Amino acid sequence: MKVTIVGAGAVGASCAEYIAIKDFASEVVILDIKEGFAEGKAMDLMQTASLNCFDTKITGITNDYSKTAGSDIAVITSGIPRKPGMTREELIGINAGIVKSVAASLIEHSPNVILMVVSNPMDTMTYLVHKTTDLPKNRIIGMGGALDSARFKYRLAEALEAPISDIDGMVIGGHSDTGMVPLTAHATRNSIKVSEFLSEERLNQVAEDTKVGGATLTKLLGTSAWYAPGAAVSAMVQAIACDQKKMFPCSAFLEGEYGLEDICIGVPVLLGKNGIEKIVNIELTEAEKAKMQESAEGVRKTNDLLEV
Numbered sequence: 001m002k003v004t005i006v007g008a009g010a011v012g013a014s015c016a017e018y019i020a021i022k023d024f025a026s027e028v029v030i031l032d033i034k035e036g037f038a039e040g041k042a043m044d045l046m047q048t049a050s051l052n053c054f055d056t057k058i059t060g061i062t063n064d065y066s067k068t069a070g071s072d073i074a075v076i077t078s079g080i081p082r083k084p085g086m087t088r089e090e091l092i093g094i095n096a097g098i099v100k101s102v103a104a105s106l107i108e109h110s111p112n113v114i115l116m117v118v119s120n121p122m123d124t125m126t127y128l129v130h131k132t133t134d135l136p137k138n139r140i141i142g143m144g145g146a147l148d149s150a151r152f153k154y155r156l157a158e159a160l161e162a163p164i165s166d167i168d169g170m171v172i173g174g175h176s177d178t179g180m181v182p183l184t185a186h187a188t189r190n191s192i193k194v195s196e197f198l199s200e201e202r203l204n205q206v207a208e209d210t211k212v213g214g215a216t217l218t219k220l221l222g223t224s225a226w227y228a229p230g231a232a233v234s235a236m237v238q239a240i241a242c243d244q245k246k247m248f249p250c251s252a253f254l255e256g257e258y259g260l261e262d263i264c265i266g267v268p269v270l271l272g273k274n275g276i277e278k279i280v281n282i283e284l285t286e287a288e289k290a291k292m293q294e295s296a297e298g299v300r301k302t303n304d305l306l307e308v
């Protein structure tokens, strides 16, 4: 199992670290455009191997895609992150060009690769990869919902004063401050609906805090977060590498599912050795259906800015 990560920045390095620590991949290649940067990150991470007990070989490369040849999975984190006060959508101008050329270079050297798109605005970048490559839809996956769901569970646990392992919940829809749809009506604590324990007002607060989870961290850190994004990517990469058929909300290309077409947006999917093995259709409440439609409109507005 060979995994390439493009972009050796905060998120890319965090992805490499978590993948290595879980020790399921034989090789992780990190590639960056900045001379020596990926090599440095790879060397630093390899010097944690004896301490963190992993055998995954991590190598760093400056922009030489021939070294990524034969990758089973490639994660695209290259591009600029947002600064405090920015929306993810504002990154489109720079990141669209980067994501398009990176995807083409990866596929040229690894025609069987499964691509995982992380760069923002992520749903639109995932759609861009669909529109500009010949990869089948099961091999193009956007990461956003797994992270947003982890943030949702964190906020639910906080509100319930419960351990996070007691909580289950999911966020679907667009990966944006306004587009996320936290499924509060479906969230549970030990299989009991959280609405049994929390008032509607408190649950709405949890949903709002979840939606601005990335912006809250960007304000605190001065740039966007990396630990939880890296952990979310590593869990999804592991599900594919180990053929786990695990369910994650991912940005997937829809052809009628959830009443939506010709769009990439967060929906529950099963991840296994073929990438997206199934889009899971869950029964949404009327309010959730309306929010999903509204979210899709937002994603389409950003997609319209693409020149494809």
Ligand SMILES: NC(=O)c1ccc[n+]([C@@H]2O[C@H](COP(=O)([O-])OP(=O)(O)OC[C@H]3O[C@@H](n4cnc5c(N)ncnc54)[C@H](O)[C@@H]3O)[C@@H](O)[C@H]2O)c1
Pocket (backbone or CB within 6 Å): 006, 007, 008, 009, 010, 011, 012, 031, 032, 033, 034, 037, 077, 078, 079, 080, 081, 082, 091, 095, 098, 102, 117, 118, 119, 120, 122, 143, 144, 147, 175, 223, 224, 225, 226, 229
């Ligand atoms: N989908 C999500 O849930 C999620 C979460 C966090 C961050 N992000 C996004 O991920 C991206 C990366 O964030 P970050 O914090 O790691 O940023 P960063 O600035 O720390 O790292 C980005 C790296 O990409 C490299 N790069 C730029 N152009 C490149 C190219 N053409 N080829 C190869 N490498 C290139 C840069 O040199 C830099 O090292 C941003 O767009 C950010 O918004 C998405």
